Amino acid sequence: xxxxxxxxxxxxxxxxxxxxxxxxxxxxxxxxxxxxxxxxxxxxxxxxxxxxxxxxxxxxxxxxxxxxxxxxxxxxxxxxxxxxxxxxxxxxxxxxxxxxxxxxxxxxxxxxxxxxxxxxxxxxxxxxxxxxxxxxxxxxxxxxxxxxxxxxxxxxxxxxxxxxxxxxxxxxxxxxxxxxxxxxxxxxxxxxxxxxxxxxxxxxxxxxxxxxxxxxxxxxxxxxxxxxxxxxxxxxxxxxxxxxxxxxxxxxxxxxxxxxxxxxxxxxxxxxxxx
Amino acid sequence: xxxxxxxxxxxxxxxxxxxxxxxxxxxxxxxxxxxxxxxxxxxxxxxxxxxxxxxxxxxxxxxxxxxxxxxxxxxxxxxxxxxxxxxxxxxxxxxxxxxxxxxxxxxxxxxxxxxxxxxxxxxxxxxx
Numbered sequence: 001x002x003x004x005x006x007x008x009x010x011x012x013x014x015x016x017x018x019x020x021x022x023x024x025x026x027x028x029x030x031x032x033x034x035x036x037x038x039x040x041x042x043x044x045x046x047x048x049x050x051x052x053x054x055x056x057x058x059x060x061x062x063x064x065x066x067x068x069x070x071x072x073x074x075x076x077x078x079x080x081x082x083x084x085x086x087x088x089x090x091x092x093x094x095x096x097x098x099x100x101x102x103x104x105x106x107x108x109x110x111x112x113x114x115x116x117x118x119x120x121x122x123x124x125x126x127x128x129x130x131x132x133x134x135x136x137x138x139x140x141x142x143x144x145x146x147x148x149x150x151x152x153x154x155x156x157x158x159x160x161x162x163x164x165x166x167x168x169x170x171x172x173x174x175x176x177x178x179x180x181x182x183x184x185x186x187x188x189x190x191x192x193x194x195x196x197x198x199x200x201x202x203x204x205x206x207x208x209x210x211x212x213x214x215x216x217x218x219x220x221x222x223x224x225x226x227x228x229x230x231x232x233x234x235x236x237x238x239x240x241x242x243x244x245x246x247x248x249x250x251x252x253x254x255x256x257x258x259x260x261x262x263x264x265x266x267x268x269x270x271x272x273x274x275x
Numbered sequence: 276x277x278x279x280x281x282x283x284x285x286x287x288x289x290x291x292x293x294x295x296x297x298x299x300x301x302x303x304x305x306x307x308x309x310x311x312x313x314x315x316x317x318x319x320x321x322x323x324x325x326x327x328x329x330x331x332x333x334x335x336x337x338x339x340x341x342x343x344x345x346x347x348x349x350x351x352x353x354x355x356x357x358x359x360x361x362x363x364x365x366x367x368x369x370x371x372x373x374x375x376x377x378x379x380x381x382x383x384x385x386x387x388x389x390x391x392x393x394x395x396x397x398x399x400x401x402x403x
Contacts, residue, residue, distance in 0.1 A: 154379070185359035192379055218366050220362035225378035250371075 006100075011042050014096040021092055022171050023085040024029035029076075037072055042093070044068055054118045058161060064240035066129055073130040077137035087127055094123040132275045154180045156187040162194040163264045165257070169202030177213035188226050196221050201232030201256050211246040227267065229251060237265050279304045281311050287319040287383065287388055288295045288312065288350075293326045301337045308341060312350050319388035319394075320345050323381055325356030335370040341377045351376065355384040 015038050018024065019031070038072045048061045057066060069090070072154060097119055105112035154176060157165045164187050164189065166180060202205065206214075218228035230251040233241070241248060254260040265272055277300055282289045288311055292302065308320065322338060324330070342352035351378045357365075365372065376391075378384045 106339060181363070182359065185362055188379070189359060194379075216366045219366045220359070221376050223354075223357045223362040223365055223372060224359070225357070225380075 004164060007042065007046055010096060011039060013099065014038055016041065018088065018090045019094050021088050023082075023088045025081060027083055028079050028081060028147060031059050036108040039073065041068055041089075042066070045078055047094075049122070051190055052121050057122070057129070065126070069126060069129050070133040073133035077134045078141065082133055083131065087130050088125055090127045090130050094120060094127075097123070100164045109215075110172045150172065150176060150179060154182075154183065156183050158187070158191050158193070159197075159261070160264070160268075160270075161169060162198065163192060163261070164188065164194060164195075164258075165192045165197045165199060167199045167202065167257075171205075172203060172213070173208045174213065176215070177210060181213065181217040181220065185220055185224060188224050193226055193229050194268050195229060195258065197229045197231055197260040197264060198251070199232045199260070200230065200237065201234070201257070203237065206233075206237050206241055206246075208244050211244070211248065215246075215248065215250055222250070229254055231255065231257050279307075281308060281316065283311070284385075285317055286317055286392070287321060287385060288315070288317045289321045289323065291313050291323040291326070291365055295327065295329065296334060298333050301334055305337055305341055305344070309329060309344055309348065312345055312348050316391055319385075320350055320352045321355055321381055321384040322352065323355045323384075323386070324361060325358065325380070328358060328360050330361045330364060330371065332368050335365055335372065339370070339375055342372075347373075351388055353378055353384040355379070355381050381396050 015035055015042070018038065019036060028088050033043060044065045048065045051061045053059055053061050056062075072089065077091075092237065098116060101112060101119065105115065153166065153170065154166070159165045164184070166184055167178065188196060197263055198217070200214075203210075214230070218230070221228040228251050231254045233253065233255075252263065255262055262272070277290065277294070279290060279300065281294070282291075288308065290308065296304070311317065312320070320341070322341070338354060342354075345352050354372065355378050357377060376387060378387055
């Protein structure tokens with residue numbers, strides 16, 4: 001398998017096999033890219049395997065092969081290939097090489113069988129690398145998406161010059177309150193806001209931990225030189241808060257967002273009149 | 276030990292902390308500041324922290340002490356330009372600086388001190 005001619009021949013067989021495969025995704029990848037990836041991988045693979053080591057892919061010889069395979073698998077995972085579509089890349093090479101070996105060692109079936117087993121084992125290992133990288137990239141993708149959903153779920157809104165609003169909807173956990181606190185303080189610095197209205201109309205439960213976080217946020221807001229207004233405390237929430245013995249006195253309480261806004265306008269010296 | 280300059284503008288004193296202050300420097304600043312208040316008869320002090328990313332508990336205590344001490348010498352203290360990271364640290368340390376006025380920047384600080392001054396004058400004239 002070390003002559004250039006055979007490399008070309010093998011490449012043709014392999015690319016053909018990939019194109020013929022039912023897992024081909026022409027919509028996600030052009031023929032040219034597929035071919036280029038195949039050429040690159042095959043070259044590295046032959047370079048590594050020609051050194052005689054056909055068992056251990058952890059050695060330095062296989063490092064470029066594994067790195068390249070990880071890159072290819074990662075890219076495919078990101079592009080939206082399914083696991084089997086991604087793995088076909090390596091496994092179709094196995095079929096192609098086995099076909100090649102069969103032709104080569106037609107006369108000596110013993111060598112053929114040992115070589116077949118060796119090559120199968122080696123490519124199976126590379127197949128595992130593909131799966132690992134695929135799963136890892138997918139996990140990362142999911143984590144990134146979770147982060148961006150978290151980011152989007154707690155927007156900080158500039159509703160007037162020097163007034164920002166933080167509507168909190170859904171369940172508040174420590175991670176989210178932490179994020180809200182940091183974003184809120186950052187926004188105050190950015191906009192020079194004087195009043196920050198924290199609206200908890202959409203919060204079903206305010207437990208001790210969450211209230212502690214809100215109080216901490218309010219204290220930090222005050223340290224920056226702004227005021228924290230808490231609006232939208234529902235009757236049930238008010239009851240639990242008092243039963244839990246939480247002291248919300250560091251926040252200025254207002255019934256609704258409208259009341260909070262009115263307070264904020266007065267605070268920054270605005271007067272709202274009907275024309 | 277580095278000395279922190281105290282600037283006088285009108286009836287206000289401005290102190291800008293530009294580097295992490297060690298305990299000795301902080302104590303020196305405290306006594307320098309009180310000396311200057313008594314010498315100049317200043318009615319307001321602005322401590323500006325916008326260049327600091329970290330404040331330790333000792334510095335937090337010094338700031339609240341300065342505020343109380345200068346209040347007894349008839350000067351209001353305003354802390355300006357606390358960064359988010361500093362605010363979070365102070366809150367986590369349990370230092371709320373409740374007696375201290377806080378503002379976003381020096382400009383707001385001067386505005387607030389002027390307002391507080393006027394309030395005191397009004398109170399005084401009402402009492403007469």
